[in-house]
Amino acid sequence: MIDKRYQIFISTSGADMQPERMILSQTLVGMGFFSWGLEQRTPLSTAFARRQIDDCDYVIILLGSQYGEQSVSGVGYMHLEYIYAVTKQKPIIVFMHEDPASRDPALHDQKPELKEKFSEFRKLLQQEVDQVFTYRTLRDLEMAVRLNMTQMLERYPTTGWVRPQNAQKLHDEIDRLKAKINQLEQDLGTREIDPFLTLPKVAMNEAFGFEYRVHAYQDGNFKELKIQKTLTWSQLLAVLGSTFLNPTPEEYFSKRMNEYLNEIGLADARIEMPRAHAVARAQINIRALHNIKMQMRQNEWISPAGRDDRQRMLWKLTQKGHNLLESHLLSDNRVSL
Template identity: 80%
Template sequence: MLDKRYQVFISTSGSEMQPERMILAQTLVGMGFFSWGLEQRTPLSTAFARRQVDDCDYVIILLGSQYGEQSVSGVGYMHLEYIYAVTKQKPMIVFMHEDPLSRDISLQDSKPELREKFQEFRKLLQQEVDQVFTYRSMRDLEMAVRFNMPQMLERYPVQGWVRPQNTQALHDEIDSLKAKLEQLETEAGKREVDPFLSLPKVAMHEDFGFEYRMHAYQDGNFKELKIQKKMTWAQLLGILGATFIHPTPEEYFSKRMNEYLNDTGLNDARREMPRAHAVARSQINIRALHSIKMQMRQNEWIIQSGRDERQRMLWQLTPKGQKLLESNLLDADRVLQLKSTY
């Protein structure tokens, strides 16, 4: 058995959560996790927090009864760390107090606008994060961590960190897992039932509706918008097709779509904020992204093409998809050509 360790980034509202944070950190250390995070935030610390999120294996949001200190944009640092972790698709788990209003008044926000932001953020976490657990006492928190973190390792396996002297054992385990994976994929290929086959095929001119979020800036103010958008399948193929001409990791579905939405989202933002001058951090709804991927697979435009050296699933444009991409069928639906390429 390999002696693995995992990096966990802990995001809280601030110093009032220090007792809970201490219990959380101590419990994690005993379970083989290294915990990171910042209690005191400033504009200069934001970049450091992002680097920690980039390097971590899991993200924990620990929410008590305060929204926390706000950045110059009016969005709390904890809220910004959450948004950044989502854009990086980090496995996330939330531990929140069951009844924030029952906590001591000194631990609650004193300003009405902060109380409102706290409630909105709490509701957002409950709606968007799959793994949300509540606690009332320190003991409850400790037990919730001990019970649920091992399940996170099973549901969202990551590479973690292994002592250097154990690298040969790690390579042996990787080889063993590769063999098991090949066997499972072979068995899966023999099965007649595939969930995506129940999808009807779509025409190029048909619309697909989806939701995405963005940050919009107007008159020096910042606001997170939730946008409802429609695009034709011809447009979607035009955006994603060039990315998957060669075998490319699955994560580039979201990367390419979010780049496109960042480049074109200003017009969408101006429907709600007419004087908006910039947008950033566009993020397509993860379920919508999955639907796009499965529909393109069903239409035989893309196909799975194995895994890379990091065991990431690879996708590639099919000859049919390549022919459509090179034909004039997309001319009436040409989309913005993105600046970056894989």
Template identity: 80%
Template sequence: MLDKRYQVFISTSGSEMQPERMVLTQTLVGMGFFSWGLEQRTPLSTAFARRQIDDCDYVVLLLGSQYGEQSVSGVGYMHLEYIYAVTKQKPMIVFMHEDPDSRDASLQDAKPELREKFKEFRRLLQQEVDQVFCYRSLRDLELAVRFNMPQMLERYPVVGWVRPQNTQALHDEIEQLQAKVAQLKNELGKTEADPFLSLPKVSMHEAFQFEYRMHAYQDGNFKELKVQKQLTWAQLFSILGSTFIHPTPEEYFSKRMNEYLNDTGLTDARREMPRAHAVARAQINIRALHTIKMQMRQNDWIVQAGRDERQRMLWQTTAKGQKLLDSNLLDNDRVFQYKSTH
């Protein structure tokens, strides 16, 4: 197997994140990543951080409960590193503490203006970054890294780094893969082996049950709920179909489903918490989301449409799917309407 490694730039708020940073670094190293980053920042270190970001394959932001050290302009060094990484279009993933206010007071900003900056920066990351994951404990963080970093490699493939002495192994592996592709073409009579072609097609009014999580708020407190929900395939396609009329990044499957669940989840929450007055942070189970995507592909409602300039996979509604959206066949099952902008 080819020994390929990836360079990851880690950005944190400062020394108060040392335990989390150590867990993150050790986990990444164990998975074959090289980790970079600066724990102590000064005006002179900014240029060095930018060179590291230029050379890295991925950027990881680790956010606890502090805005962190600030530059002379008043913008935090972590914030500046985020802005620079965005301008360089670096694939980015964020791990943030689920409840910053619950952390020890010594780990939080003492000044009100810094606390406000932290909240604004946290909201900014939640709105702008596609891959944002929350953790509660160091163990949660380790599991989140182990689960989500391999998906980053699939969603945002990069060249990475290969040991020079392994270049011959690279050529050998390419030749082996080419031989396998040729064999599959001959055996299956098609250009690629697609394991999802074995999925049976579903009818529009057939039900699909899935799990999702959300925060439900009642009497000034919140509780995380796991909810089983059931929708027909017509309802699911009415939620997702119009989003992909034009080629759209794959991340919008989860964005649109989570928007729908946030807007409709209060009814589900009140089955367990009758006085619940609001819900937030709804997140569909990732395996269920994958099944939905592949089933709609199998039904010829959506299709892959290449990659964009950031190497994100694009999906688009097919002509068959568009006709379904334009017809009145979904009308009785429509559950939510979205704005078409994104």
């Protein structure tokens, strides 16, 4: 067995979580993990935190009873780190206090607007993150970490870090996995029963509803909105198609959709905030994004195109998808199956 170590980025609200952070870090070190994170946040530290998240294997959100220090935009640094981790598709695990109201009053936000932001952020994590665990005492936290971090390695395996003396074993494992990937891709291309066939094909003018979140700014204030959006499949193909004219990493599905939602989100935001003057940080619901990818694959508008040198899955527009983009079908909403 290869001796691996994993890098964990820890995000907390700040000094109020120092005892919990210490227990978490000590427990992780004892389990063989490397823990990272920033306790003091400034606008200049944001870029450094993002580089740490880029390099880490897992992200832990440790939530007590405070929203934490805010950036100039009014969004907490912990909240921003969570959003960035989601966009980078990092495996996320949350440890939150079971009953924040029972904590010492000195550990709570004093301003009503911060209390509201904390409550909304806590609900957001409970809704969006699959791995959320609660604790009451420091001992509870230690036991939750020991149990669930081990399970995270099984559910979301990553490359990790390997000691230099084990490098040859790692190269052998990589070669074995590459051969397995090639064989699976060949099998996928030849099998008669494709798992995507469980999805019914859609018409170009058929509507698809999904949810996205966006930061809206009005009268100097900031608010995160949850917006229900409906687009036809012709519109979705028009948005995504040009991104995949050449083989492109799968992560560009979310990148392009979020760029598009930032472009058009102001009109959606003004339904709830009529005087909104700007929007930013649009984020499509992860499950909706997955459905879009699978449906476009089922309709034969995109197809897998191998992997790049970083072993990222590549996707490319098919000839059928290319023809639809160049035709009038996308503009007149005629049906094409």
